[in-house]
Amino acid sequence: MGVTRTEIFTEKQNEIAKIAKVIGHPARVAILQYLIKTNSCVCGDLVDEIGLAQPTISQHLKELKNVGVIKGTISGTSVCYCIDTENWNELTSGLLELISFNVADNNSCC
Amino acid sequence: MGVTRTEIFTEKQNEIAKIAKVIGHPARVAILQYLIKTNSCVCGDLVDEIGLAQPTISQHLKELKNVGVIKGTISGTSVCYCIDTENWNELTSGLLELISFNVADNNSCC
């Protein structure tokens, strides 16, 4: 008990939940926004940009990387992170479909 | 420690995270999909539809209601739930904007 019962849901439902979950923390939203805004790779300045300790940022980056939404390449002593544009569309498509449904088509009867 | 430091993020970042977080569980994805699919109000059959116990479903419904994404009206001994179409667009706009950014505009340098 206490653990999400993924086995009773469809693969698609689990995938949507997975991407939504990783976006479901303001630090990770901030990281994604920053990576998109700078439109290029960012190394350690995420720690300065966001006001969290370096290990905490590192942990959030790891989660984003595990889902596949960002990637990082080592460049000297620093690591260069950026949006994984190859995966982005496929990862977000299910969530996009869910939230962009046309509310006008819905007769909310209550 | 252990608690999300919402105060260091912008209101928008917290809002995006909040809606993403509530979608970040397959049971709540399933509930939303079912409410959208049936295109009308749903009462207690969510417990049958999804394979979780009644208190668990009730708890997930409460979280969705707290965020404002669904609403419920009492109808006899049962409760009629549906998507809150008035709130939907505003609640999801930030998340929609974030995930629908054009990857072609991004020069992922790593």
Next chain:
DNA sequence: TTTATTTATTGCAATATTACAATTAAATGA
């Protein structure tokens, strides 16, 4: 080699989430 620099990992404490049994609450029908 030694010293910075930068990031990852480990370990831990505090808190949050998930799930369900048991119970309560509220409304309907007999």
Next chain:
DNA sequence: TCATTTAATTGTAATATTGCAATAAATAAA
């Protein structure tokens, strides 16, 4: 009124998440 139905609440156990100090690892520069 009393039983039935349906959903919410309470309490609890298991697990996950968040955050950071301390440390380790890896590379670059002196």
